[in-house]
Amino acid sequence: MLDLTTIRSELGSHYDLEPSLDLAERMADIHARMGRVMPWPDWAIHAPYVAAINQLKKERGAVVLAHNYMTPQIYHGISDVVGDSLALAIAATQVEAQVIVQCGVHFMAETSKILNPQKTVLMPDMAAGCSLAESITAEGIAEMRARYPGAPVVSYVNTTAEVKAASDICCTSANAAQIVAAMPGDTVIMTPDKWLAQNVAKQVPQKRVVWWDGACIVHEQFTPQDLRDFRAWNPGLKIIAHPECPPDVVAEADYAGSTANIQGWVETERPKQVMLVTECSMASNISDANPDVEFLGPCNMCPYMQKITLEKVLWSLHSMTGVVEVDPKVADRARLAVQRMIDLSQRLAA
Numbered sequence: 001m002l003d004l005t006t007i008r009s010e011l012g013s014h015y016d017l018e019p020s021l022d023l024a025e026r027m028a029d030i031h032a033r034m035g036r037v038m039p040w041p042d043w044a045i046h047a048p049y050v051a052a053i054n055q056l057k058k059e060r061g062a063v064v065l066a067h068n069y070m071t072p073q074i075y076h077g078i079s080d081v082v083g084d085s086l087a088l089a090i091a092a093t094q095v096e097a098q099v100i101v102q103c104g105v106h107f108m109a110e111t112s113k114i115l116n117p118q119k120t121v122l123m124p125d126m127a128a129g130c131s132l133a134e135s136i137t138a139e140g141i142a143e144m145r146a147r148y149p150g151a152p153v154v155s156y157v158n159t160t161a162e163v164k165a166a167s168d169i170c171c172t173s174a175n176a177a178q179i180v181a182a183m184p185g186d187t188v189i190m191t192p193d194k195w196l197a198q199n200v201a202k203q204v205p206q207k208r209v210v211w212w213d214g215a216c217i218v219h220e221q222f223t224p225q226d227l228r229d230f231r232a233w234n235p236g237l238k239i240i241a242h243p244e245c246p247p248d249v250v251a252e253a254d255y256a257g258s259t260a261n262i263q264g265w266v267e268t269e270r271p272k273q274v275m276l277v278t279e280c281s282m283a284s285n286i287s288d289a290n291p292d293v294e295f296l297g298p299c300n301m302c303p304y305m306q307k308i309t310l311e312k313v314l315w316s317l318h319s320m321t322g323v324v325e326v327d328p329k330v331a332d333r334a335r336l337a338v339q340r341m342i343d344l345s346q347r348l349a350a
């Protein structure tokens, strides 16, 4: 567990982190990317951290990979690459920097380490887990294999390195249906997200999809009635759901897709009003790029993603702590499952 009192005192002796409107104004170009959701007084608090991290990144030869669910000050302020799990996994294979700071949750940092065994991967808070990743172990995969002999195992990237190593191939919410459709045999095991598996099963009726009983604590909170209520209150509202939501929620939506697909849909369709049925930071992060679109809806935040803060990123880079390690033998097998996913999804997209 990070000792924030000690961290604050140590950081305060090395950097000027006092809120500064003057600095905030000098960094107005960065603020312009998130002006709709970031009042100036808040930006005056974040700007000193953003300035310190961006300077330290240069000194350490580091890049920041940030998931779409990061807060706007991380997403727009310090990131070099942003995207969904698949985009970050691919970016992790392409960066030249020797230090990767993963702004996301632990399984994402493990994936970066698996794909970059020679590089230093920093996780600003090791406690940033994921309800899906924590729902299954390698023993769970063995249990499913025993229950459905011969069926290939497709594991969501939201899993630990050990679970990936025990799987045949990985998938993300963006490519899950294509990956499952490409598997040999009639039956495909999907782990650990039961809702993603059930949504995929509808898209790939030629396969018998069986699943593990895991769920995302953010997406399973939405109900079909929530969506119906918002439609009734806002006639003409478009609703976009993430496929980690239960199928009856997805059925109420106008479109379902991964975070990257949600972003693409909003940019192409430009609805007057839209509700994103996913983690709340997503709407904040794409708001300024779509000034003519009004984003409505409840704000469900992922408590794991919210553990990553500018302060913890600065500490991690300053102290070079939070180094992610994966047992090399586990990493070798997990890499096969991730690389099969990257190769197959690139082949299918070609």
Ligand code: SF4
Pocket (backbone or CB within 6 Å): 105, 129, 130, 131, 132, 133, 158, 216, 217, 218, 219, 279, 302, 303, 304, 305
């Ligand atoms: S939003 Fe859900 S799937 Fe994503 S990290 Fe949080 S708990 Fe895990």
